[in-house]
Amino acid sequence: MLHLTGFGHLGTNDPARVLRQDTLLAGGLLLLDAAVALTLHTGGRRPDSLGWSLLVAAHLPTVFRRRAPLASFLGLVACVAPYHALGFDHSAPLFVSMTALFTVAVTGSPLRSLVVGGGVVGIMLTVKFGQGTAEGAQALRITGWIVAFIVLGVYVRVHGQYLASVVERAERAERTREEEARRRVAEERLRIARDLHDLLAHSITLIGVQTSVAAHVLATDPDRLDRTAVAQALDDISETCRTARGELRSTLEVLRDTERGDGRGPLPGLDGVPDLVAAARSAGTRVEVSVAVGADGVPTAVGAAAYRIVQEALTNAVRHAGPGASVRVELETDGGALRVRVTDDGIGSAGGPPGFGLVGMRERARSVGGTVETGTGAEGGFAVLAVLPLRTVVPDRRPDPASVHDAGTVRDRRHPSGTGLVVVAEAGEGAVR
Structure with missing residues (x-):
């Protein structure tokens, strides 16, 4: 909501764009207040050249309302106070005044809004009742508008803070999900690394030992070659390669298949220990x-x-x-x-x-x-x-x-x-x- 109204830090961070938007708003408010002064004329005398000068000057601080909300409001008061004191049309600066009050409420703390609103209402009622009961009664009607715009500004501020907290919680939850996903990926990579190490180190060690056995048989006495021993060593190498290839394929399927569980397949257990023992024995241990x-x-x-x-x-x-x-x-x-x-x-x-x-x-x-x-x-x-x-x-x-x-x-x-x-x-x- 703050973004839609252009108030507060949720509007835009581009200073040039902020200045342009607030300048256009000041011009629009001036046209509305001028129309009120020329047509409605609900109280006070019509503005003369001094009155129009004060009325136009009261809109200039609106250009800086988002850069310096409180200073902009005080600049408005500095122009509107002599305007009303000189008895010019009291309804003319209504729109710019309410906009300034709303800006103070939506950009500041509720306490500041209460102090500013209370100060404005207190000064206005003191001055008006000093001029007579009729003037005081008319001021009481305006007080309702002042309170309404301040309450609206505070509500917009609180609601904006609530939305910001919702967005922050959502972003924090998203970061948590991303961290959890990264943790799971790291754990899976570590598990695959362990599986590959266990598989390859075991298989390559056995193949190396079995190859050494075959080489030893061939080199010991070529004239009396023990073909049976060589054949057995080569068969053991072949069997070790087939087993390693099967386990390696199962492990690599984890990297390819992300839709069916974790892709691990049946985990090896104690029933596989005899095969490990047999492989070690085939290596001569x-x-x-x-x-x-x-x-x-x-x-x-x-x-x-x-x-x-x-x-x-x-x-x-x-x-x-x-x-x-x-x-x-x-x-x-x-x-x-x-x-x-x-x-x-x-x-x-x-x-x-x-x-x-x-x-x-x-x-x-x-x-x-x-x-x-x-x-x-x-x-x-x-x-x-x-x-x-x-x-x-x-x-x-x-x-x-x-x-x-x-x-x-x-x-x-x-x-x-x-x-x-x-x-x-x-x-x-x-x-x-």
């Missing part, structure tokens, strides 16, 4: 498995987190434990939580760049409110211990402490296999410890 929990007793999200943790732990063991190492995988329920323990008796390697596998395991655990501890085992080698609650919890969605600090515990230890820093993390607030 001795693996023992102990499962003391049924897959039906584990929530889907917890089973998926356990699957990925076992997958990453086996990948690290195949890469870093060294030849002849053995790995033990244990899964059991204890006190309402699934405990995942993967240990090896390997010797590791002397160095290597840090990777994302350990951080990924921690994020998997945190997503279901669990914890992961990694480090040197009690009898050497490397150990991974994850505790994942079986009951539903609110996952900790705070950023990874690898990028920013949070309430998790981070201890700097060196992986004996040279994979960089080992992070021992505890779940943040809201998670089951």
Whole structure:
């Protein structure tokens, strides 16, 4: 409404346009007041040259009513007061006077409007009743118009503030929705990155080991080539590639399909652990498995987190434990939580760049409110211990402490296999410890 009437800061921010609009308004009000002075003549004498000069001058401050509302009103009073004191037609400056009062009310606080309106009414009634009862009665009729325009101005101001607050709330809600959408996109990108890392690191590691086996068989004794061993190694490579291609396709469908849920498809669970063990064994690693929990007793999200943790732990063991190492995988329920323990008796390697596998395991655990501890085992080698609650919890969605600090515990230890820093993390607030 303020925008439609042109009052207040909601009109326009172009100073030239404001000046042009208010100049046109001043001219229009002058024409209306001049018509009243020439035709109606409800009281007082007709304006002479001085009266017309004062009447025209009273309209000039209207040009600056939005730049300086109160100063414009005082300029009007400075011209209208002598106009009325000289006894000229009292109805002539009606339109410009009411416009000035409305401008003061719509651009200022209600208290200022009350003070200005009360001052105008008080002065007018004092002067008019001093001139006689008839003049005072006529002034009382005009008082109603003054009060009406001030109340209208205050209403327009309050209503404009209400509309502005509604718009602000809508904009704030829109910003909240955009931030939530960005957060969801970031979470989905992080999830895809973890899936791709787990899939590719595991598959490429197995392919590398299986290729090394085939190359070793070919190079050891070409004259007595063990074709069966070579064929088995190549078959294992082929099977690993097919499995990796299928999982990669499922993961990439998330990026293509945005209409059917989250596009994840069935999440891998504990029923997929035997396949991980078989793949590690095909790479020449001795693996023992102990499962003391049924897959039906584990929530889907917890089973998926356990699957990925076992997958990453086996990948690290195949890469870093060294030849002849053995790995033990244990899964059991204890006190309402699934405990995942993967240990090896390997010797590791002397160095290597840090990777994302350990951080990924921690994020998997945190997503279901669990914890992961990694480090040197009690009898050497490397150990991974994850505790994942079986009951539903609110996952900790705070950023990874690898990028920013949070309430998790981070201890700097060196992986004996040279994979960089080992992070021992505890779940943040809201998670089951």
